[in-house]
Amino acid sequence: xxxxxxxxxxxxxxxxxxxxxxxxxxxxxxxxxxxxxxxxxxxxxxxxxxxxxxxxxxxxxxxxxxxxxxxxxxxxxxxxxxxxxxxxxxxxxxxxxxxxxxxxxxxxxxxxxxxx
Numbered sequence: 001x002x003x004x005x006x007x008x009x010x011x012x013x014x015x016x017x018x019x020x021x022x023x024x025x026x027x028x029x030x031x032x033x034x035x036x037x038x039x040x041x042x043x044x045x046x047x048x049x050x051x052x053x054x055x056x057x058x059x060x061x062x063x064x065x066x067x068x069x070x071x072x073x074x075x076x077x078x079x080x081x082x083x084x085x086x087x088x089x090x091x092x093x094x095x096x097x098x099x100x101x102x103x104x105x106x107x108x109x110x111x112x113x114x115x116x
Contacts, residue, residue: 003037003068006092010099020044024051033063035099040069049079056082064103068095 007015016031018024020043027033028051036055042048052065065083067075072085084098 002092003095006095007099009092010096018042021048021051024048025054028054028058032061035066036063037066037068037095040067040071040074046074049075052079052082066095066098 004015004017016027016033018027022044024036024038024042028036036051038048038051040046040048048069049067052067055062055065067080067083067085068088068090069075069085070088072080072087075085084101086095086098
């Protein structure tokens with residue numbers, strides 16, 4: 001609830017909460033989110049980071065990924081590199097500060113902008 005309330009308070013109108021990997025997969029197949037906040041431990045899985053791998057495959061318009069977890073050590077290093085990791089418990093302002101940060105861009109993204 002804290003995440004949903006904080007995002008609404010920040011002016012983000014549409015927020016969808018997915019408690020399971022199955023719910024997240026359904027939402028990603030029907031929506032085009034700009035941001036995905038992922039918990040490592042979901043109702044049906046202890047590898048919620050698999051969703052981050054799916055999101056990463058949605059390039060070039062992949063949503064930003066933020067991890068929200070009480071177990072940051074459980075996220076494989078290469079997956080954690082996909083986005084900021086917030087360790088629970090954290091407050092709404094910390095989440096919003098990360099959400100407001102500009103998206104990190106890699107070399108390929110920067111080159112695409114120059115070529116176009």
